[in-house]
Amino acid sequence: MAIPWDLIVVQTVNGIVTGMILALVASGLTLIFGIMDVVNFAHGELFMLGAYIGVLVLASTGSFLLALTTASLVVALIGAALQIVTLRPLIGRDPLTTILATFGASLVLQNYALWQFGPISRKIAEPVSGQFHLLYLEYPWYRLVIAVASAAIIGAFWLFLKFGRYGIWIRATTQDRVMAQAMGIPVPWVHTGVFAIGAAMAAASGVLFGPLVGVEPYMGLPWVLKAFIVVVVGGMGSFGGSIAAAIFVSLLESYASIWVSPSQAIIVSFVVLILTLLFRPTGLFGSASR
Amino acid sequence: MTKTWNDDNEDFWYSGKVTRRRLVGWGGGILGATMLVPAPWRAAFGAEKPFKVGSLQPLTGPAAPGGKTSIVGLQMAVDRINKTGGIHGRPVQLIIEDDESKPDVGRRKAQKLVEEDEVDVSCGGFLSNVCLACMPVWAQNKIVNMISVCLDTTITGSACNKYTFRPFDAAPAQAVAFGPELVKLGKKWHIVYADYSWGQSTRDAYAEGIKKHGGEVVGATGIPIGTADMTPFLSKITGNFDGLFGIFFGKDGVTLGNQAYDLGLTKKYKFAGDGAIAVPSNLPALGNKIEGFYGIDRYIPVFQGPLDNPYNRRFFAEAAKRLKTVAPQAPVPDRYVQSNYEAMNCLKLGMEKSGFTGRKDSNKLIAALEGLHMKLSDDFPQGDKFLRKEDHQAFLTEFIYQIKGGKYHLIEAVPADKTVYPSMCTMPA
Structure with a gap:
């Protein structure tokens, strides 16, 4: 059987682009888990809220960049409020309570969006239109823009974590919460800050991805499900692991779709998840101590 | 401390x-x-016992946006019935349950409507997998089930039963109506469809419809519902064919329209599909990317051809007013509002004809509904239609349209008798 090189090239590009969007969603999720041990079931709704705020800002200003920035900032504030009101009181309780709290928040946010914005899908116009020839296909420039923007946001955050004063606080709190508190780091506020950053990353991905799908109250669900797979495969709480796993899983699905149907290709990510849980429960890039 | x-x-x-x-x-x-506090109908109907109509609708979950507009149509019909004296002088009480867009929940809620609420009839259902899961519940309890949105072919085909009726179109009827126009647009088609019960049965119906008129389906790509990024799957679609035919609904319709356009597929090939892709609530998110799309639907919000009638204008005005309460952008009525409105009116007509008094009269109601002819009126603003006795499937006018300048332009109205296909139902004893 001849190897379909043209399809392999196209699907490599697709896998990397989808992987970068997924990485942006998953990195917020893994960050929140890594530092707070909270599995945030409301992450998809923060993604959706970001997209809706993007719609409103874009409609009133016409600036995509302003929409992206405003949505990230507003959703960061919403995230901070959500953490203070619902999660901070649950610190030290059974982890199940935080799962229920974030699940409850997700239902509230979904129904709020449906009530506030109605059943009509909204549009975010892409800032860059047009296509280029990719072998047999017309490929949209905007998908490359999404990949580059996601990489830039993730890269900026990595630099902040590595060299920024508050980034060091976050890393210290991730490594040893008690010791960080003893050293004078305000751990509860670090938690709030991290939740806000995770929420902002979800919002940014919502605005970036909005032009491809339309904005509606349940748009976050499929992404957050995949992001959970990526977070587990990459290693719960491992920032770099999540990014690598996002690209790995997306590439696998894209390649699989060359030979099998889309429904079967989607199963690939679940197979990877099951194999990871069976043979390396800490994730491909997670530390064994977690 | x-x-x-x-x-x-x-x-x-x-x-x-x-x-x-x-x-x-x-x-x-x-x-x-x-x-x-008395129920709203008490002032008009005194102590008359209401007819209880149970309705399963997706009020939460991925299909909730469609459920919201469906209820507008259903409630509009019930309000109108109660305002004009009810059915045999008895009011109608609508009991709505949220199926959460899930078949298992739908089945549980159907059981609840039967046992706790003791409904007389059922009128509802949005997602086909929920409708199919609940049909045995209505049948076992001998309750007439008037479907109001579900389109899966098997509902009035291989899964048919004597209690379930569909007072609107099915995919094979659309395929019969659309087939000649599609083959005029191009001989060879590739079908991309939602990979679940409705999408699969609709794909088969169109494949047959296209073939029957001398065309050919050269390929089919099934994409699971709720897939956010379809691009890796759409990228595979290439080759020597004339048209791309889409079968999706809700947000998946928006995703297909946007991403097929972005990949240049809608420029390279003729783009046509099920009307669910380009329902009014999807148009804002599709923008100019849906320009030129050919669709077929039982209802489009225009006053052209047979839809230019006073009944439709009244229905449109009232529905648009009510839709403002669920959507701030003031949408126009779509197929979901229309089919829910007419399904309830179909039930009313059957109940009136049969002298229905409650669940015990289900057989009389079934006899009245079988072969029922509905005439263009305030009850049926979409047009004339009839319910076939053999499979309880309705046949009605189909509207073939094209999107131009972001608006629907009617190309052809195919009359009900030109949409008839052979019954695929063997009614269980």
């Missing part, structure tokens, strides 16, 4: 101002007061 959140919480409950006992007391009082 520092006060914790928990202490504050306990203060609330034990402060002596708002005790649990008092809260329960207040709750009981409020509940009692609510029971004293």
